[in-house]
Amino acid sequence: MAGAVESELVSEDTSETEAVAAAAVGVAAILFALSLAALFELVTITDTLAGVPMVALLGALLLLLGLGVVGFGVGSRLGYVATNPRPSAGLVAAVAFSGIWFVVGGLVASQTFGLGTIGWGGVAFVTGGLAFAVTALPREDIGSTLPAGLLAVFAGAVFVTGLIGPGWVWDLGWEQSASFNAEFTIPVITAFCSLLVAWGAAKSYGGFGARGRHVGAYLLVYLNALSIIAVLFLLVAFTVFKGLPGLFNGLSFGLGTGPETTLFGFTFAWPLSWPFVMNGVALLNDVNGVLPAIAGTIWLVIGAVLFAVPLGVGAAVFITEYAEHGRFTQVVEIATNGLWSTPSIVFGLFGLAFLVPRLGNGKSLLAGMLTLGFMLLPLVVITSREAMLAVPDEYRDASAALGVTKWQTIRSIVLPAALPGIVTGIILGVGRIAGETAPILLTMSGSVAPPGSQTVDVIGGFQFISSPPFVENPELLQATSALPYQLYSLITAGVGQSSNIANIEQFRWATALILLVVVLGFYAVGIATRYYFRRKLQHE
C-alpha cells in the first residue's frame, strides 16, 4: 500500500513523555472540575490564597498547561517525541478552532480595544482564518495542540496580569443593564480552556493518529458524562440540603407520640411524631406540615395510573395486534403523539370546562385524577405500542402453530414480554404528571395550606348506600391540595405568610424536598416492578 504508515507494534521509550501528557490531562481535568465547582458557588475564586489571588493561580496553571501542550506538539513535530500523527488534524477540528478564535479575536478587538464593527470584524476574520490554517494545514501534532494550547496561554496570561480580575465586570450596555461578572466569566473561561487543553493533551498522550483521536474523544465523552452526573447530583443535593431542616423540624420518637390512624377500622398510634409529614397547617400546631398535599399527590398519581394504564394498554393492543396497518393506525399514532406534546395547561382547561361541571360541579380529586389520566394516556399508548412491536413475531408464530388463539397469545406471550417496556412508559409518565401544577390548579386545588383534617382518605371514604349506584365516595369529590400546587402558591402568592408558618423559606424547601421524595419513590417502585418482570423474561 502506497503511503501507508508503518507504526511499531510495541512502542518503546515513550513512557516518560506519556507520563507528562497524562499529568497534563489530569491537571486539566482537575481545573475543569474546579471551575465547574466555582460556577455553582461551591468554591470562591475571588479570594486570595497565601497572599496570591486565586485568579492569578488559575491563570498560572492555565498558562503552564497551554505551554506544556504546545511544547509537546512542537517537540513531536521536531521529532523529539515518538508519535504517529496524521498529515492534518482534520476539517472538524479546523472549523471548531476557527470558530473559537473568531469569537476570541472579535471580543478582544471590540471590547478591549473598542474597535468599530468593521474593525473587530476584520480582526475576528484574521484570527479565525489563522486558527483554521494553523489547524488544517500543518501536521496533526501541530494542528491539534497549537490552537488549543495558545488559547490557554492567552487566557492564563489575561488572568495572571489581572486584566480580568475579581472585580471585573463586562457591562453589555443593553437597556436591561445586563452584565457578566467575574464570578461567572472566570470559571466559564477556565472550564472551556481546560477542556480544550485536556483534549489536546489526551491526543498527545495517545501519540496522535487513530489512537490519539480515540483517546481524545474518549476523554471528551467521559468528561461530558461526568459533568451531567455532577449537575444532577448537585441539583438533588442542593434541594436535600436546603429542605432537611424544615423536613425534620420537631421530629420525635417514642411509643404513642404520633397521631392516631384508622385503617380498615383498626386504630393504632404511630411510634414517632414527624410533624412536617403528619400535620396540616393550623393555628394551634407547633410545627406545620403538608400531609394533605402528600396524600393528595399520592392519590392523584394512583388514580391517574389506574385510569390511564388499562385504557392505554388496551388501545395499544388493539392498534398493534388487531387493527390493519394502514391509514387508521397512522392517524391514531399521529393523534397520540400530538396529545403527548399538548401543553398541560390545555388539559387543565379541558378538565375545568368538561370534567368539573360533570363531577359534582366543583373542583375535586376525581377531576384532577381524570385530567392527569388523560395526560398520561398518550404516553402509555405510545410506549406500550413500541414495546409490543418489539416482541418478536417468532413468538406469535410459535404460539399460533400450537393452536393457541390470538387473544390467549396476546395475554400469555405478548403482554408479558412487553411489560418491562410498558412499565418504563408509566414511570416516565408518572414523573411528568406528579409534578404538574397547572391542571391541578384548574381542576382540583382547594385551600392553599389545608389543615390536617382535610387530608383525603380515599379508602375510608367508600360508603354503601341504598340507592344506585350503591357505592359512593365523597372524598373523591372533595377539593384538595397537591405538593406542586402547594409549592407554587407558597412561592408566588406568598401564601402562608399570614398563617402561622414560622419559617416560610424553610417550609418551601421542605415541601420541594418532599415532592422530590414522593416522585422518586414512585420512580423506585416502577424500577423495581420493571426489574421483577425483566428477571422473569431473562435467563440471568
Place this chain on the structure above:
Amino acid sequence: MTETTQSTDTEQAAESAQTSDIEMQRSGQPLEVTAGETREKTRDEWTDYEFEGDAKFAVEDLDVYYGDDHALKGVSMDIPENSVTALIGPSGCGKSTFLRCLNRMNDRIKAASVDGTVELDGQGIYQDGINLVELRKRVGMVFQSPNPFPKSIRDNISYGPRKHGDLETGFLANLLGRSDDEEVEELVEQSLTQAALWDEVKDRLDDNALGLSGGQQQRLCIARALATEPDVLLMDEPASALDPIATSKIEDLVHDLSEQYTVVIVTHNMQQAARISDQTAVFLTGGELVEYGDTEQVFEDPQSQRVEDYISGKFG
C-alpha cells in the same frame, strides 16, 4: 383447480414438438431456470409415488400466490402415515410455503392466497368451518430458528395444553383443588424425554428457556410441539442454525419420532434428507414439485435430468 387436471395429456404433449406457451406452462415446462439448470418438461408420473398404508395428507393441485408471485404451481402429492418425508430443493423454490399449507400457517401471511385441496385423514382442511385450533393441535410445527418463549422450560412445555384447557394450573385452580400439577409434571417429563432433552434439563425445569444452547432450544421446541399430542410434525430446516453435533441429535430424534408420528421435514442438506427420510420430494425453481418418490430411488436413480443435476450439485 379444474384447469390443471390434464394428467395423461402430458406425455403426448411432450412428444409433439410444437406446444403453445399455454400448454408449456400447463405441462410444467420451467419458465424460470437458475444458472446451470437445463430446460426440461416435468412429467406427472415422476411425482407418482405408490406406498402401502394410508395417506396422512392428500394434496391436490395446490397453488399458492404471494400477491402476483406464483410461489407454488399445481403441487399434488400424498404423504404416508408414520414416516419421514423430506422436502428438498434450492432456496426460494417454495418448500416452506408448501409446509405452511399443511397447517394453514399461510393464513397468517396477508399476501398469501391458497388454491387447491389439502386433506388430513380424508378431511379437507381448506373447507369452510374448519377448526384451526384442532388442526394445529394435530399438526405441530417446528421452525427454522429455535423460538422458545421467554418462560421457564416447564411453562414452555405445558403452554399448549394449558391454553387449550386440557390442563388447569394457576392460583384459582390451586384454590379450587383442581390443579393438574402432577399431570403437568408427567407431561413435561414425557415430552422432554421424547425430544431427548430430559436428562440435560431435568434439574433446571424452572430456568428460563432462553438460557439453553441453540440445539437444546430446538429440541425444547420439538418437545413443546409434542406436548399437544399431534399426529403430524412439520419441521422447517430445524437444524440449519445448529452445529454438527446438535444436528445429528435432531436427526436421530426425527428418526425415532417417525414410529409414532408423521414427520414432514424441509432441508436443503441432501445428505441429511438421504439419511433420515423414507420418501423425498424435490421442488425446483419456479415452485413446482418435480420428483417425488422413495428416497433411495430419488437419490440413486432420479427420473428427471434436472433433479439429477441438482442432486449431483450442478446448480442450486
